[in-house]
Amino acid sequence: MKKLGLIGVLMLSVPLALGGFALAQQAADNERVETLRGAAVDEHVAVEDIFHQNEGRVSRNYRQQPPLVPHKIDQYQIDLAANECLACHDWTNAGERRAPTLSMTHYLDRDGHQLDSVSGTRWFCNQCHVPQVNAPALVENTFEPSN
Template sequence: MKKIILVCLSIACVWAAGINDESIGLRKVSLMDENKVKIEDINYSAQPPGMSTRFDRSFENAPPMIPHDLDGLLPITTELNMCTTCHMPEFAKDVGSTSVPKSHLVDLRTGKDDKGMLDGSRYNCVQCHAPQANTEPLVKNKFHPNFRDEKSKTSSNLIDILNQGVK
């Protein structure tokens, strides 16, 4: 209930201040008129798995972006996940792909080791991992990540540092 009141108050403040709804969103069109929506043609990587250039992570332990084409790999379901055929630890080294980190093989809610199996809450890879695209960001920023070491640009140590500072 508090959230609804806050949202309503926020909208009322924007309306009372006379802020044009075209200046609020990233699209710079009226938020009330979906007829003016222009869907951009985004150039995603068309390279097949293993042939593309990988981007560094945006920050330490950020989910890496998907550097290859996803044709034939979607949809991802609990019964069929094509990502695991290359990215599970037992296959990754042989095919030269990035292995899922140890954090994906543990139930982070309970700490239970899933004994080499992908945790059930981690099956939907594209929930966190997005395809790389050749596009300009909608909003410029000056953020530059600080990695603890060079390896952190391409791999995760989340499971090892997850409880750092927790007593």
């Protein structure tokens, strides 16, 4: 019985010793490791602004295509609490802001009943409406717009 206990202790101590050695080696190596970005994690690295937002209205390529967003929206809050798109595009504000009004379909609930405010099913504008940038195509595209 004592022999089994001694074997058990030895079997536990060997992996623990090896694990401790590996941690000590890793700590020593961390001082020599260079990052791929060439800077510390908390250091700001400036990146060139390569892709610029296409400004102005963009023509549609097919019937029923949602209009594309002709301005930046990266700082807009669009979540359950707020939708900054409505500050300009809701029917109550669009005239004085000189912005296109939302389609009346955005004011219909699931059963087709007219609402005074935007339907919850149309609340997240950027699910359908997206801004365009002058980025190169990631894959070859042979799409041709409909007539």
